[in-house]
Amino acid sequence: MIIVRYGEIALKGKNRKAFENKLIENIQKALARKGIEAKIRSTQGRLIVDVPHEFAEIISKVPGVVSVSPAWKMEYEEIPEFLSRHLCNLKPTSFKVDARRINKAFHKPSQQINEEIGAFVVQHFGWKVNLDSPELVVGIEMIEGQAYVFFETIKGVGGLPSSSQGRLVLLMSVGIDSPVAGFLMLKRGVSLIALHFDQGHAELAQRMIDVLNQYSSEPIELIVVNHSEYFQPYVTELERMGKREWTCVICKALMLKKAEEVAKEKSALGIVTGDSLGQVASQTLENLFLESSVVKMPVYRPLIGMDKDETVRIARQIGTFELFVKAARHSCPFRPSSVVTRGSAYGLNKILEAFRSKSLWRD
Secondary structure (H helix, E strand, O other): OEEEEOOHHHHOHHHHHHHHHHHHHHHHHHHHOOOOOOOEEEEOOEEEEOOOHHHHHHHHOOOOOOEEEEEEEEOHHHHHHHHHHHOOOOOOOEEEEEEEEOOOOOOOOHHHHHHHHHHHHHHHHOOEEOOOOOOEEEEEEEEOOEEEEEOOOEEOOOOEOOOOOOEEEEEOOOOOHHHHHHHHHHOEOOEEEEEEEEOOOHHHHHHHHHHHHHHOOOOOEEEEEEHHHHHHHHHHHHHHHOOHHHHHHHHHHHHHHHHHHHHHHOOOOOEEOOOOOOOOHHHOHHHHHHHHOOOOOOEEOOOOOOOHHHHHHHHHHHOOHHHHHHOOOOOOOOOOOOOOOOOOHHHHHHHHHHHHHOOOOOO
16 A cells, blocks of 8 residues: 655635545546546545555656555554565665654554664664664554554655646647646646647657656646648748848747637636746747736736756656657757837837737737
């Protein structure tokens, strides 16, 4: 069986049970994808999942889960005999016992458990105790009078259960940033629809979505729009106006406009982008302001304060960085030789007026 710990859900007061039930449902869905039907019991801020230990990694990727431990359940008095059998082939340089009494159903306090089980291990195996950086940790959680013994704790995603906070549309490229933005919103309880403007990499976009699906309770729908067909009329008009330097700003504004259309069709409540302040021309404060002004829905930018190293670290963690590295490099065919870095509302409005006159833009 597997012990599942959650953190933020425990602070939700009257809504705690609803969040807990959603987490249980999402864990069951994640396991069902692997053909596993799981019995899950809630007790004292823990979930006990009755499945083989090999599924701990899958459970750790469910948003809302802080950590998981593959464990063995037994009576307290059975722990010494269990350890003598289970640890007989190990030779760690040091160890410690880390016991927690989750409730008062067991009469011995945590420190006494640490001392008793630690003394047995020293006497039986002759191992040294190291409380600061042990090679082996014998974890014990006393839950409802029963001992749950474990030797590994896998860090989880944390956050809130997926699909507990509504739906958003993710502008999905095949770069580093947008999959990370999607992941960060998934771990805040959001469900996603992905919108991809394709330049020949739709298959790669789907593979990145497949990675994100590991963290989503519902399959993420990928909507693909042909990039060249969609943007060509606008680029042609910009060329006629002598405003090609506005291409990047207009491109992003059009993406947001299309995302808003999809959001309305799919009953989503906003848009998510992988924008990070100042990384490229379309991501200056002035240009971000202008781009957002063309839509009425909120635009969420979870990476806005991150530097690239932070984003890459998360991309490596979730498994999308490797896909990005293996992908063939591409450049936008419409990118101008010079770009507007601090666009004005006046300049944008003049361009939109021209678009309206050619029936290219509807407010």
